[in-house]
Amino acid sequence: MALAQVERLTFSYPGVERPALSNVSLQVEPGEIVALLGPSGSGKSTLLRALAGLVPHFHGGRFDGRVEVAGRDTRRFSPADLADEVASLFQDPEDQIVFGRVENEVAFGLENLGAPPAEIWPRVHGALADAGIARLAERRTETLSAGELQRVCLAAVLAVGPSLVLLDEPTSQLDPEGAEAILDLACELGSAVVVSEQRPTLPLERCDHVLFVEDGRLTLDAPRDEALVRLDPAYLPRQAANLSQHGGEGESLVRADNVSYSYGSARALDGASLELRRGEVVALTGRNGVGKTTLAKIVAGLLEPEAGEVQRHGRVCYLSQDPGRYLVTERAEREASLAVGGDLIRAREALARVGLAGLERRHPRDLSSGERERLALASVLVAEPDVLVLDEPTRGVDPPRKTDLVEILLRESADRATLIVTHDLVFAGDVADRVVHLEARELARA
Amino acid sequence: MSPVPAAALLAALAAVALIAERGLVVAAIAVGLFAACLTAPRGRRWIYLTGTLVSALSVFVLSPLVSHVGTHVIWEGPKIPVIGYLDVTSEELAAAGIQALRLAAVGLAFAAYALLLDLDRLLQAAGFARRSVLAVGLATRLVPTLERDAAGFVEALRGRGVHVDGIRGHARLLSPVLSGSLERALSLAESMEARGFGRAGRTRAPGPPWTRLDRLALVAAVLLCVGAVWL
Numbered sequence: 001m002a003l004a005q006v007e008r009l010t011f012s013y014p015g016v017e018r019p020a021l022s023n024v025s026l027q028v029e030p031g032e033i034v035a036l037l038g039p040s041g042s043g044k045s046t047l048l049r050a051l052a053g054l055v056p057h058f059h060g061g062r063f064d065g066r067v068e069v070a071g072r073d074t075r076r077f078s079p080a081d082l083a084d085e086v087a088s089l090f091q092d093p094e095d096q097i098v099f100g101r102v103e104n105e106v107a108f109g110l111e112n113l114g115a116p117p118a119e120i121w122p123r124v125h126g127a128l129a130d131a132g133i134a135r136l137a138e139r140r141t142e143t144l145s146a147g148e149l150q151r152v153c154l155a156a157v158l159a160v161g162p163s164l165v166l167l168d169e170p171t172s173q174l175d176p177e178g179a180e181a182i183l184d185l186a187c188e189l190g191s192a193v194v195v196s197e198q199r200p201t202l203p204l205e206r207c208d209h210v211l212f213v214e215d216g217r218l219t220l221d222a223p224r225d226e227a228l229v230r231l232d233p234a235y236l237p238r239q240a241a242n243l244s245q246h247g248g249e250g251e252s253l254v255r256a257d258n259v260s261y262s263y264g265s266a267r268a269l270d271g272a273s274l275e276l277r278r279g280e281v282v283a284l285t286g287r288n289g290v291g292k293t294t295l296a297k298i299v300a301g302l303l304e305p306e307a308g309e310v311q312r313h314g315r316v317c318y319l320s321q322d323p324g325r326y327l328v329t330e331r332a333e334r335e336a337s338l339a340v341g342g343d344l345i346r347a348r349e350a351l352a353r354v355g356l357a358g359l360e361r362r363h364p365r366d367l368s369s370g371e372r373e374r375l376a377l378a379s380v381l382v383a384e385p386d387v388l389v390l391d392e393p394t395r396g397v398d399p400p401r402k403t404d405l406v407e408i409l410l411r412e413s414a415d416r417a418t419l420i421v422t423h424d425l426v427f428a429g430d431v432a433d434r435v436v437h438l439e440a441r442e443l444a445r446a
Numbered sequence: 447m448s449p450v451p452a453a454a455l456l457a458a459l460a461a462v463a464l465i466a467e468r469g470l471v472v473a474a475i476a477v478g479l480f481a482a483c484l485t486a487p488r489g490r491r492w493i494y495l496t497g498t499l500v501s502a503l504s505v506f507v508l509s510p511l512v513s514h515v516g517t518h519v520i521w522e523g524p525k526i527p528v529i530g531y532l533d534v535t536s537e538e539l540a541a542a543g544i545q546a547l548r549l550a551a552v553g554l555a556f557a558a559y560a561l562l563l564d565l566d567r568l569l570q571a572a573g574f575a576r577r578s579v580l581a582v583g584l585a586t587r588l589v590p591t592l593e594r595d596a597a598g599f600v601e602a603l604r605g606r607g608v609h610v611d612g613i614r615g616h617a618r619l620l621s622p623v624l625s626g627s628l629e630r631a632l633s634l635a636e637s638m639e640a641r642g643f644g645r646a647g648r649t650r651a652p653g654p655p656w657t658r659l660d661r662l663a664l665v666a667a668v669l670l671c672v673g674a675v676w677l
Contacts, residue, residue, distance in 0.1 A: 052640050083642030094591075095633035098584070104566040107651045112642030120651040142590060156641070264489035302604055318605030326602035328622045339606035365625065380606055389605075 002027040003163055003192050004051055009065035011046060011055055020046040022216040024065075028192050028209075030163065035203035035224075036196040037235050038213035039398045040370045044196040047213060048166045051194065052088045053079040070163055084113050087162040089186075091169040091396065093149035102144070103128070103137045106156045113160065127159035131185060146173040147288040154182060158189065167195040171202070172395045173321075175287045175423045198398050199424060201237040204228070234399035241429030243283065248433060250278035253387050253417045254299050254316070259308035261294050268294040271308070274436060276387060276417035281409065283428035284421045286438035292421045293321070293391055295438065299419055300389045314386025321392045324372030327364035332356065332375050335364055339383040350382035351375070354408055370401055377408070384415075391421045406431045448656055449568035451663040456555045456563075458667035462674040463551030469540075472547040479554035486561035494561060498553030506546035510538035567653055584634070591630065596623050 006026045012019045021043045028034055028051075038044050049055040053074040056063040067074040070085040079086075087109070090096055099105040106124045115123065128134045131151045141149065150170060157165055165186055171179030179202055186193050187206050194211075197203045204210070210227030212220035212235075220230055228236065254276040261269040269291035276282060276299070286292050297303040298310060300318035317339070320326060329335045337347035348360055354374040359367065364375055373393075380388065390409075394402050402424075409418060409431055422428050428435060456479075463475045483491055512529055516537025523532025599619045600610050610616060638644075 054636055054640060058636050058639055078644075079639045080642045080645040083640060083645065086640075088637070088640045090633070090637060092633070095630055096637040098580075098634070098638060099566045101564060101566055104564075104651075108643075109641045111649055111651055112645055114645070114647035114649050117649050117652045120649070124651070160641075297601075300605060302601055315607065317607065320598065320602050320605060323602065325626060326599050326622075328599060328603065328618060338603070338608045376602075383607060 003030045003032075003070060004028040005066075005068045006047075006050065007066045007068075009047075009050060009063075009067060011050060011064070012062045013046075014060045016061075019062075019216050021050065021213075024213075024216075024218045026211060026218060026221055028164065028194060030192055031190060032192045032209055033187050033203075033207045034192070034194045034209045034211060035200065035207035035227075036194055036211045036213065037200055037203075037231070039400060040198070040396065041368050042213045043216040044213050045168050046216075047211075048088065048168050048194060048196060050074065051164065052086050052166055053077060053082045054088075080112070083109065083162075084160065085162055086164045086166065087157040087160050088166045088168065089150075089153050089157055089170045091172055093146060093153045093173075096153050097141050097149065100140055100142070102133075102139050102141060102152050105141060105152055106159050109156050109160045123159045124155075127155040130158050131155035132181065145289045147175070147178045150174060150178075150182060154185060158185070161189075161191075163191055165189060165191045165193045167193060167197075169196055169198060169396060172198065173288075173392075176425060178288055179423070198394075198396060199426075200235045200399065201426070204235075204237050232399075234403065238426060239429075240425035243429060243432055243435040246434060248277040248280035250280060250417070251313075252277050252311075253313050254311070254419075256295070256299060256305070256310045257308050259295070259298050259305035259310060261291070261298060261303060261305050269298070269305075272438065273308075274299065274419075276419055278386070278417050279414050280434065281413050281418040281420065281432045283432035283435045284419060284438060285423070285425065285428060285435055287440070290438045290440050292438050296389050296391055296419060296421045299387070312387070315383060316387040316389065317380040317383050317385035318389040319376060319380050319391065319393065321395060323376030323393075324364075324369055327372065327375065327379075330363050331360070332362050332364055332367065333360040335375060336378045336382050339379060346382055347378075350378040353381065353411075354378045355404070369396065370398075373397065377405075381408075381412070386415075387417045387419070389419045389421075392423065393420060394422060394424045394427045402427050402430075447663060448653060448660045449563045449565070450571050451656070451660040451667070452563055453559060453568055454667040455663045455670075456559050458670040460552045460555035462670050463548050463555070465674040469544050469547060472544065472551055476547055476551040476554055479551060479558055482558050483554055483561060491557070491561055494553075494557035498550055498557060501553060502546040502550035505549050506542045509542040509545055510534045513538050513541070515541060571653065588627065592623060592627055595626050595630075599623060 006024055009021055009024045010019050011021045024047065036044050046055055050067050051069060057078050069082055072082060097105055098108055103124050106127055107120050110120045110123060125137065128137050131154050133148065133151045133155060136148060167186060171182055174182060183202050183206060195203045207224050209223055210220060211218060220227060222230060252275055256274045258271045258273055259269060260271055272295050274295065284292050284296065294303065298305050300316050301312060302318060327335050332351060333344050333347045336350050337344050340346045351357060351360055354377050356371060356374055356378060359371065364372060367375060393405060397405065420432060459475050459479065463472050466472050483495060511532050514530065516535030518536040519533050520536055521534040525531050596619060599622060603610055
């Protein structure tokens, strides 16, 4: 008997005419690992929320069809009632943390589910150990990195021991090793796992079954081997291209020598060096917490190093992680014009270059997540910087949009130096001329 | 020490600091609490300690100027409308010193509460009005989150070469920061519901058993309060 069953599910969010899911039917078997793929905005997250009962209970909207998990109809059982059978792990761990200390956070779900008090701490510490973060039990959650926080959220899932685990892009902020560890842990639970990912290589290597959602419709529901034949090639696993480690020949635009930086008493960067030359695209890689973002901010002039020297020539622009979150005006064209003193003509040109022509007067928060990211990109490209620094530009970006991003970045790359901080090695291989790999407390030589 | 007796002891020390008339007693409490706060991580403690110090110093500097007590004038200032003469007497200085010490002691008691106690467990120990208690806990965490979000906006704009200056510049960020925090709050509420919050039959993870130190702290808190009122 199937653990989860979706029958002819059609769902529209409140006030939205177009359904987010149309006539979707599927089954998830106990212990099965399912990769849920599809473009951004195609309905993957909505489907996961339907399996958790959050659609329609939390979001409202129009719900037709039936979803049943462990024999419980989600229309009659609330998400809280389903929480002993279904656990969800969302994209941004910061939006899931309730408590100030790690062990209390992991205990929260068990307390809600009415676990016997005597069992709670042993289960909490067992889950923390299974997630490889027993040492963090007493730490305050605000002091943890994104990768550590995501492991805390996973430990909270492990502690509950649900039959169905729903993972909504859980590795988007993690380095390849961290992402692999999280997915391995989830897949070894013995529970059924449905994992939605925009870096499909890892889930496709581990899954039994593949679902592909496009425009709210389930267009592929097949065992892994069959799916690998039928999938859009953009989603197929592939190896990253080998990149050179030698610098280019163009004019030197940024030179950072032996730079170091600390946040309070925590050393973030220790004697790193980097040179960027006009015409080259450089990928900056390395594990979570190694200081990539700190180095990128030093290159961009947002942080001044405590030690070492930085020389910059020309205008430097920096696009932060999750840039769609940091839009400040009420019209797309105004947002794009901020960097050029309100010049709307240049702003409209920049919007057209990233494919947002026609959306100039829209409120940034009314744009889709992908459109918001492109708006943020236009907001830095408009300044025609000599040095462009992008921090994790592919986070949450689907494979076809990554291809578009590569095209946009390469189109004008000859006129500037581009530094891209990324965990996405395939993307790095597609866009960069060379790679700089940053190691903890060692010099990054380029 | 368990959070409940620790909180009771801190509250008692703050109450004694407010009630006690001898400066030496208040100073001793302030010094003891300051030493306790120094055991917290430097990155977290500085804002509490700076805030307390600035508030206490403000009271010490300003209150002699606006009060009119004593006859031993040590400085004669100009006459200001409404307030009157800005004279400072030795009696006013002594009173200002005591008030500043009181404020410092209360501020440091709050700092020790925020810095050293497991607030999660303290709030959960309430055992009743769980939703309200949790709301208080989340609101406590909201301030640093808003701070981080605002810093993110400023940084994103600086990354484009746009500098955020003055009240007007920062006011422009108010709306997006609040919108962002509403989105965060919705995501958190969704996550909490998915984790079973609001379900009937909730249990509570047992706190560590009270030690002799915990019991002593509670007795000390009661004795301090009684003693302060009596004496």
